Each structure stands twice: as C-alpha cells, then as structure tokens.
Amino acid sequence: MKLLLRRLALLFGGGVLLFGGMGVFNASAQGSYQASLSPPTTESFPSLTAYLDVRDLQGNFFSGLSTADLTVLEDGQSLPLAELKHLHPGTLFVVAVNPGPAMMVRDARGLLRYDYLIQALQTWAERRGGEIGDDLSLLGVGHPEITHLATANLWLAAFLDYQPKVSGAASDLAILERALEVATDPALQPVVGRAVLFITTLPKQEHLAGLTDWVSRAHQQGVRLFVWLVASPGQLNTPSAAQLAEAAGQTGGAFFAFSGVEPLPDPENYLQPLRNTYLLTYTSHITTSGVHRLAVRVQTKTIDLVSPVIEFTLNVSPPNVAFVSPPPEIQRPHPAAVSTPGAEPLPQTYKLEILIEFPDGYPRPLQRTTLFVDGKIADENLAPPFEYFSWNLQPYMTSGKHMLKAEVLDTLGLSRASVEVPLMVRVEMPRQTAATMVSRNRSWLIVLILLLAGVGLLVGMIVAGKISPRPLRLARRPRRKPRSPRLLVVSPSLSNEPAAQHPSRWLERLHWPRRPPSQSIVAIFTPLQESVSGNLAIPLPLSEEEITFGRDPAQAVHILHDPSVELLHARLHRLEDGNFFLTDAGSVAGTWVNYSPIPQQGCRLEHGDLVHFGREGFRFTLRAPQHVRQPRIIQQEG
Secondary structure, three states: OHHHHHHHHHHOOOOEEEEOOEEEEEOOOOOOEEEEEOOOEOOOOOEEEEEEEEEEOOOOEOOOOOHHHEEEEEOOEEEOOOEEEEEOOOEEEEEEEEOOHHHHOEOOOOOEHHHHHHHHHHHHHHHHOOOOOOEEEEEEOOEEEEEEEOOHHHHHHHHHHOOOOOOOOOOOOHHHHHHHHHHOOOOOOOOOEEEEEEEEEOOOHHHHOOHHHHHHHHHHOOEEEEEEEEOOHHHOOOHHHHHHHHHHHHOOOEEEEEOOOOOOOOHHHHHHHHOOEEEEEEEOOOOOOEEEEEEEEEEOOOOEEEOOOEEEEEOOOOOEEEEOOOOOEEEEEOHHHHOOOOOOOOOOEEEEEEEEEOOOOOOOOEEEEEEEEOOEEEEEEOOOOOOEEEEEOOOOOOOEEEEEEEEEEEOOOOEEEOOOEEEEEEEEOOOOOHHHHHHHOHHHHHHHHHHHHHHHHHHHHHHOOOOOOOOOOOOOOOOOOOOOOOOOOOOHHHOOOOOOOOOOHHHHOOOOOOOOOOOOOOEEEEEOOOOOOOOOOOOEEEOOOEEEEEOOOOOOOEEOOOOOOOOOOEEEEEOOOOOEEEEEOOOOOOEEEOOEEOOOOOEEOOEOOEEEEOOEEEEEEEOOOOOEOOOOOOOOOO
16 A cells, blocks of 8 residues: 555655545646646637636646736737736536445445445535536436536435446446546536546456546546545555546546545535636737637746647638719719809718628728729728718819729728729709800900990091091002013913912911811711611711710710610710720610620720610621621531
8 A cells, every 4th residue: 555655646746635544646746837728719809818727736726917927929929918807717517426336335334335425425515505607417327417507406416316226337437438528518618617526436457448548638628537436445556546546647636545434525625726717818910811829928926837839710801891882973063053143052072981891700990991083092081980981072173984992901901992983973064144154254245345335436436527537548669670571381280270379478377267177977886676766777977086875865975765775875985096995884784795795994896896785786887997807607516
C-alpha cells in the first residue's frame, strides 16, 4: 500500500490528500497555472466574446483579473479587451454508477457499502434543494438515462429510484464512456464547468483499453473526472486502480478509494471551484473569410501564460448597396421659367435612398456612404443616417442622361459599390411668350424705339419744309490720259458666256449670311409590316444628326404607336463618318438589332440590319452602303 501511494505521489507531483486512511489523489502541482479559452461567439461580429478559465493545478480559480491583465492574440495580432466579467455559472454534473459485488458488502452494522454512497449523495442533493443553475444527469447500468435536470431535488428522486443489479451489471466501462459523451454535449453553453463522478468497483485490466482516449477527449473539452472506487483495501495495489487514478489526474479531477469505513467526500467541493469563469469581449480586426486563430495572454505579478490556441471559422464579406426604386427621369423646370409670376418653386435637390445589407450575416457600423454622379462625388454621409443622399440639381441647366453609383464603407475598411444606374434629368425650357420676349430684349427694344422715333422725326421735318436737303453733287473726275490698247485674251470655253460682273472689293469683305444646304436622306427605316392603324407602312427617312423614337410627340421625332414602345424609347445618332449609332433610352420592352437586345452603351447599325423598338420592326437601309453584312450559315446537328 505504501509503495502504491509513493508511486501515485510521484505521478501527480506530491498532491495526495488522505481520508480515513485511504487516498484521495488530487491532480495538482503547487505554484503552476493554466488557462483555457472557449471558441468565440461571433453572432455580434466584429464584437466577439469568449469564456476564459484560469486555475492552478489544484483546480482553484484565479480571481481578480482585469482588462489590463489580458491581451487577445488574434491571428498573431495583439488586441486590447473591451470588457471583462467574472461570472458564476452553474456546472454540468454527471453521476455514473457502474455496480459490482464490492458494493453489496455489509459492515458490522448491516449496512451495504452502496448505502453509504446513497447517504453521501442524498445529503449533498438535499442541501442544494431546488436551486437552479446546475445541469444534472444520472447514468446507471441497467437503468434508463436521466439527463439535464434543472434542480437537485429532481435528480435525487431519480437517484433514489435507481436499484443497481449486480448480477446483470456490465463488466466493462461503457457507462463511463457514455457519461463523458453527455458531459461534452456541444449543444450546451461553454460557460458551464463540466464534471463526471464515476462510482465503480474495480474493473479488469482488459476493460481499460480505451480509457486513455476517452480521458484525452474529455480533457480537451474541459471535463473533470472524479473517481470513487469501491473496493477492499487489498485491491488498491493493482494496475487497474492506478490507471483510474491517473485518468482522474489528467483531467484535473480526483481519485477516492472507499472500503466502507472512510468518510465520503462532499461533491460540492468538486463543483464549487467550477462555478467561476471570465467572459471577455473584444473588437475583432478580421477582414477576410477562413480559419482564424485565437489565444489570450495573462500577465500579472504572479503569473505569465498564454492559453492554448483556438481555431474558428468566420465568413466576412463587404456590405452590398443598391438604390431603392430610382426614378427613370427627373422633371425640372428651367430657372428662367420659375422667375415668372405664379410658377412653382424650383427643386434645388433630389432625395435618393439606398439599401445596405450584409451578406455575411454580421451587421456592423458604417464609416461612410458616397454618391457618385458621372464618376464625380455628388454627396457623402460621414454620420447616420447613411441611407439617404441629397443630390444638388442646380448645375443641370439642360436635359441629359446621368450615371449614378453609390459606395459604402464599413468600420472594418471593407467597401463595395453598386451597379451604375442611368437617370434622365429633363429640364423644361420656358415658353416663348410676348411678355418673356419683351423682358429678355428690353434694352434692344428701347434702342430700336429711339432709332425709329429719330427717323420719324427727321421725315416729319422734311415734309414740313423745315429741312431742305441739298442735292448731292458728284465731283467731276479728272480726265485720264489715253492708254495704249490692250489685247484681251478670251478662253475658248468661256467665249460664248457673258463676262462676269465682279462686285467691288468692299462688298467682298462683307460676310453675308448663307442659307444652309438642304439635308439629304442618307438612310431609311422600312417597316417590316403594316402599321397598327391598318394604313400602309411608310418608310421613315433618316436625315437629322439625332433622331428620337417613341410614342410622345413632345419627346420623339418619329412617333411609334405600338403600346410596347415607351414615350421616349430610343435614340439614333449620325456619326461623322456617316454611320449611325443606336442607343436605348431605358425602355422596358427593349431595343433589338437582329433579334438581340442592344448593350447599354448602344451599337453601330449596318446596312440591312433588322431593328425592333418593342414590337415595332424596321429594316435599316443605307442609300450608299459601303459594307454589307454577310450572312452566316450555322450547321445544326441532327
């Protein structure tokens, strides 16, 4: 017996406590500490929380830590703590009974060894009573599993109902393996301390083959194993007893041998140290998806250690941004029209709304949202609300299409831009009334009136005889000396034409307005069928530099009456090289060339192309084509 105690003392660093002559071996070593960290909770990313447990090798909790004593090591980067709380949670306690003949031995009082076990556990359970917080389970060979009870009263009722059957008891340690599985249930919160009390008789050596693997997994999950071995004193000097004591020591638990005369330990002494933990909170700096590493360094006057590294997976992606129902166009009166009496006030800005979402499922604060119009910053939000922009419309004095884009930047530095959205700003020009013409040309009208008044006054004075204009006397030209005759050479091709009358040089210096040449028709759109009204299809001449198509006469040059055509459907531009370039004006039915929708930036037309505006179809024909699209023959299989 002494030899076995010495071997166990050397194995567990000298930490041996005696109860009534038998050994309770506590896996401990004075002066050493260890820290364990739970996987972080990422629901509130970038704010992460994790549970930290710092204890000495006797299982005593190290209290009094502050945020200044801890440093988070995230992917090798040191980060400060935002908050640290000392919590007192419940414990997950599993009692597993592996009965055997040694439990049915009676003493001089006629009491079984199992009766003493019942008394010890009943005393502990009655003292706990109806207190909640602990998670209690009972497993026994030949008895249904009773797991995750909320109070000790419920657990005690189940324990008193258990009647161990020694004859049918299993000789292996399957009940211990199952108890460790219940204690490492991943569905339970990691904050609770976990412990297994294994009450057993001495197993055979061949039944302990898988004990090392079970205990290793339990130790990784923070489960402490406490073993009560019910046996006679002579059975302690066996390899099986030593292996059970070693398993308890590896998890930070304790081993106790009971022969029927020793005072049994109070289970509360096992559980009370487990009802302490730290909850730490910090702001993560993770910006990429994948597997990440987390550890905590503890530095005080007495300890300096780093917890084992925990790996966890996190998916992080930039936020998405999109405009909420942007209008196809904005109607804006010209500033000159607003100056007229009774006109509506001129809108100086237009409010735009965006939708921001986080595809990774982690909503987080934003740093900035920016509105770009035609590639330039039009508005920017550096504080909430980030979802609204105010677009200044004052610089836009003429109608035109503009490209809008929104960009969002979160606190992690991740940014993303929306797709560009076309928006038409239509500036309504004022109507040319007599009043507006007079107000615009007031100074010229005054000059004209004064000039006409002066001419009228002069004519009146001449008619009245007050002014008698003198006849103009032409000065006689001096006679020139006769010159010798010159020989005039006439070109044969111009001999029958009259000599051209050359104007004087001062007339040549005047820049007379010339009439622009008449526009020629260089291309036509030939309808592919009769019009909707039933009239004959009339070709559309194409002669202007820019031609618009649609159903609204105020917006379109060529009117198309089909309902599939928008008010303003498409534009056709004549290029400098004589070709034509077709673009869509944001229609619903779309603009199609050769049965394919044209891209957003438009496309160049070629002689013979088939063009559809919604359901209205035309053939594009050049009067002098330089290139004719060659047909392609596509061979189909089968």
